[in-house]
Amino acid sequence: MAEPSSSKPAVPLLKDELDIVIPTIRNLDFLEMWRPFFEPYHLIIVQDGDPNRTIKVPDGFDYELYNRNDINRILGPKASCISFKDSACRCFGYMVSKKKYIYTIDDDCFVAKDPSGKDINALEQHIKNLLCPSTPFFFNTLYDPYRAGADFVRGYPFSLREGAPTAVSHGLWLNIPDYDAPTQLVKPLERNTRYVDAVLTIPKGTLFPMCGMNLAFDRQLIGPAMYFGLMGDGQPIGRYDDMWAGWCVKVVCDHLGLGVKTGLPYIWHSKASNPFVNLKKEYKGIFWQEEIIPFFQSATIPKECTSVQKCYIELSKQVKEKLGAVDPYFTKLADAMVTWIEAWDELNSTTSEEASSKSANGAAAATK
Amino acid sequence: MAEPSSSKPAVPLLKDELDIVIPTIRNLDFLEMWRPFFEPYHLIIVQDGDPNRTIKVPDGFDYELYNRNDINRILGPKASCISFKDSACRCFGYMVSKKKYIYTIDDDCFVAKDPSGKDINALEQHIKNLLCPSTPFFFNTLYDPYRAGADFVRGYPFSLREGAPTAVSHGLWLNIPDYDAPTQLVKPLERNTRYVDAVLTIPKGTLFPMCGMNLAFDRQLIGPAMYFGLMGDGQPIGRYDDMWAGWCVKVVCDHLGLGVKTGLPYIWHSKASNPFVNLKKEYKGIFWQEEIIPFFQSATIPKECTSVQKCYIELSKQVKEKLGAVDPYFTKLADAMVTWIEAWDELNSTTSEEASSKSANGAAAATK
Numbered sequence: 001m002a003e004p005s006s007s008k009p010a011v012p013l014l015k016d017e018l019d020i021v022i023p024t025i026r027n028l029d030f031l032e033m034w035r036p037f038f039e040p041y042h043l044i045i046v047q048d049g050d051p052n053r054t055i056k057v058p059d060g061f062d063y064e065l066y067n068r069n070d071i072n073r074i075l076g077p078k079a080s081c082i083s084f085k086d087s088a089c090r091c092f093g094y095m096v097s098k099k100k101y102i103y104t105i106d107d108d109c110f111v112a113k114d115p116s117g118k119d120i121n122a123l124e125q126h127i128k129n130l131l132c133p134s135t136p137f138f139f140n141t142l143y144d145p146y147r148a149g150a151d152f153v154r155g156y157p158f159s160l161r162e163g164a165p166t167a168v169s170h171g172l173w174l175n176i177p178d179y180d181a182p183t184q185l186v187k188p189l190e191r192n193t194r195y196v197d198a199v200l201t202i203p204k205g206t207l208f209p210m211c212g213m214n215l216a217f218d219r220q221l222i223g224p225a226m227y228f229g230l231m232g233d234g235q236p237i238g239r240y241d242d243m244w245a246g247w248c249v250k251v252v253c254d255h256l257g258l259g260v261k262t263g264l265p266y267i268w269h270s271k272a273s274n275p276f277v278n279l280k281k282e283y284k285g286i287f288w289q290e291e292i293i294p295f296f297q298s299a300t301i302p303k304e305c306t307s308v309q310k311c312y313i314e315l316s317k318q319v320k321e322k323l324g325a326v327d328p329y330f331t332k333l334a335d336a337m338v339t340w341i342e343a344w345d346e347l348n349s350t351t352s353e354e355a356s357s358k359s360a361n362g363a364a365a366a367t368k
Numbered sequence: 369m370a371e372p373s374s375s376k377p378a379v380p381l382l383k384d385e386l387d388i389v390i391p392t393i394r395n396l397d398f399l400e401m402w403r404p405f406f407e408p409y410h411l412i413i414v415q416d417g418d419p420n421r422t423i424k425v426p427d428g429f430d431y432e433l434y435n436r437n438d439i440n441r442i443l444g445p446k447a448s449c450i451s452f453k454d455s456a457c458r459c460f461g462y463m464v465s466k467k468k469y470i471y472t473i474d475d476d477c478f479v480a481k482d483p484s485g486k487d488i489n490a491l492e493q494h495i496k497n498l499l500c501p502s503t504p505f506f507f508n509t510l511y512d513p514y515r516a517g518a519d520f521v522r523g524y525p526f527s528l529r530e531g532a533p534t535a536v537s538h539g540l541w542l543n544i545p546d547y548d549a550p551t552q553l554v555k556p557l558e559r560n561t562r563y564v565d566a567v568l569t570i571p572k573g574t575l576f577p578m579c580g581m582n583l584a585f586d587r588q589l590i591g592p593a594m595y596f597g598l599m600g601d602g603q604p605i606g607r608y609d610d611m612w613a614g615w616c617v618k619v620v621c622d623h624l625g626l627g628v629k630t631g632l633p634y635i636w637h638s639k640a641s642n643p644f645v646n647l648k649k650e651y652k653g654i655f656w657q658e659e660i661i662p663f664f665q666s667a668t669i670p671k672e673c674t675s676v677q678k679c680y681i682e683l684s685k686q687v688k689e690k691l692g693a694v695d696p697y698f699t700k701l702a703d704a705m706v707t708w709i710e711a712w713d714e715l716n717s718t719t720s721e722e723a724s725s726k727s728a729n730g731a732a733a734a735t736k
Contacts, residue, residue: 139630141538149561150545150562151555155608158654177519178509183522187519190517191517193517194517197563200568204574207506209507239522246523293525
């Protein structure tokens with residue numbers, strides 16, 4: 001198998017099977033730096049905040065753009081499940097995409113360099129992660145056994161060496177680490193300078209904090225569970241959109257025998273967000289997560305749930321029943337989880353040809 | 369906290385609290401290379417094979433040496449639990465040590481270099497791993513959160529940030545990777561050249577293939593579970609000594625809330641063992657592990673087992689009951705597990721002062 005490299009491949013991998021989803025409130029100048037890697041792909045831009053504002057996209061990129069008016073028009077009353085004034089709105093892009101794979105990246109993330117000084121093609125590494133199996137059932141001490149120069153070590157059961165399909169590839173960040181507000185406040189100057197040259201599978205039964213900054217996934221395998229919840233405007237919480245998705249996704253992946261990887265690729269995270277603003281958004285989450293995480297750690301999904309949708313609806317019931325007591329917010333969130341699945345199925349139930357034409361009609365505001 | 373460095377510290381860490389255990393059949397010339405790092409520590413050499421052979425130890429090292437005659441004399445009939453003609457005999461060294469920590473290393477392991485070309489003080493890194501908590505209950509995507517320049521990422525529950533005591537530090541190998549015989553045969557030229565600059569906790573509930581080549585542990589926390597089983601002479605299996613210990617140790621650590629780390633430090637593994645010989649030793653293990661691993665994955669230890677010894681005796685019962693049907697070997701192994709604990713308690717039941725003098729008397733063959 002080919003070793004991941006940071007050079008631009010002759011034919012971009014999965015060119016017609018992957019969409020790049022970017023939530024933003026500003027002009028997308030950051031794309032200039034990504035041009036060599038992103039230009040061959042289609043972008044789905046989800047414009048947050050004021051829909052009357054014009055977002056400038058550098059020339060040459062192939063994109064569709066949705067603002068709040070578009071979301072409301074396409075989803076109607078179901079638009080209530082899509083957050084406003086929070087990057088959680090990005091999951092609308094997952095829903096309207098018709099591709100098999102999604103890569104999502106924040107607009108303050110730049111191209112990082114590997115230790116040899118070469119630009120890292122983050123997307124290429126994510127694609128390699130997704131196309132290669134995961135090993136959720138037993139830990140391999142030499143990390144990704146499918147990588148060139150590595151393999152399964154002595155004592156790894158042969159029956160598990162085919163691995164499991166990979167649903168999620170979680171990439172990391174050099175420079176500004178993804179810290180919560182209290183840690184940001186305590187360590188304002190900390191920068192992540194350590195390049196750890198590894199991709200590993202998060203074992204079955206283990207939860208992890210999934211960050212949405214630099215994340216790829218297989219929409220067909222796990223898309224309907226990639227809901228970023230109710231955050232931001234009118235909600236009591238923010239900055240837990242990706243965490244919520246990560247907890248749900250991991251429980252569903254574990255149930256369905258799918259793999260979740262973390263590690264490479266790194267992006268360069270340019271700017272720390274304001275820790276005081278973050279603290280205000282986060283403080284309820286910091287408190288609630290002490291109950292939410294044990295809930296997800298012990299959540300089990302019945303065997304009958306054989307699709308992501310069924311798993312997710314089941315999870316929504318358990319959220320309502322068990323987390324509803326923590327705060328009324330979770331009852332609202334559980335309802336939104338159901339609405340999300342209804343909206344997902346509405347946009348994704350047709351055959352792929354019909355779906356694309358429907359999507360093209362639906363997204364009348366899309367500019368190219 | 370201090371960043372692990374590969375330089376020799378002014379005062380060697382844990383100088384009087386750690387023994388280095390080395391199983392061998394040959395002269396210990398390999399120690400020359402380790403002199404700057406190992407010389408301050410006490411060595412316990414377990415001589416395998418012909419007890420009449422003289423093993424040469426380079427001048428200046430402080431050591432005691434046990435051959436088969438010593439083991440038989442010290443343990444009497446209980447010596448049956450210590451393997452012969454197999455590096456599994458090293459666990460006798462764990463038993464006679466009176467120190468809190470053990471580092472064990474194979475005599476074909478040399479000092480590796482980090483990417484900057486500096487010699488890696490493997491022992492120092494192991495000690496840092498052991499003295500720092502583990503994080504078995506939730507995954508931290510930036511790896512060891514206690515390392516300088518890293519921390520817990522956003523979404524990591526604050527209630528879990530104290531971590532758990534670390535019982536085991538599993539180090540890795542550059543050059544010759546620890547592959548099983550089939551993989552050795554298929555990839556005779558594969559070398560591990562990837563230096564992954566990370567230490568991570570193996571999550572609770574996840575098993576891993578523990579290699580005994582470069583391994584440190586806290587004897588007080590987990591020692592009695594570090595039994596390397598019945599291998600080699602007179603046994604149907606070899607090269608599964610460390611794997612067996614790893615499965616047992618992980619289940620006991622998970623039950624007792626202790627952590628197991630893997631990753632740094634690397635040693636330089638100089639020589640691949642003969643894959644044809646290995647295949648003969650391994651083939652039953654390759655077959656059996658398909659049943660052993662599910663057994664350990666589902667093993668649960670009752671709450672009443674609050675000491676390592678109690679956990680281990682309980683495990684031995686389950687091994688007899690559930691693996692006895694796989695092969696009569698496991699009935700014998702289960703009995704040996706009990707004998708091991710009896711022998712351990714006999715040598716370790718006295719106070720530390722008494723114990724050291726008893727040990728000194730017992731180890732009459734020890735040379736210095």
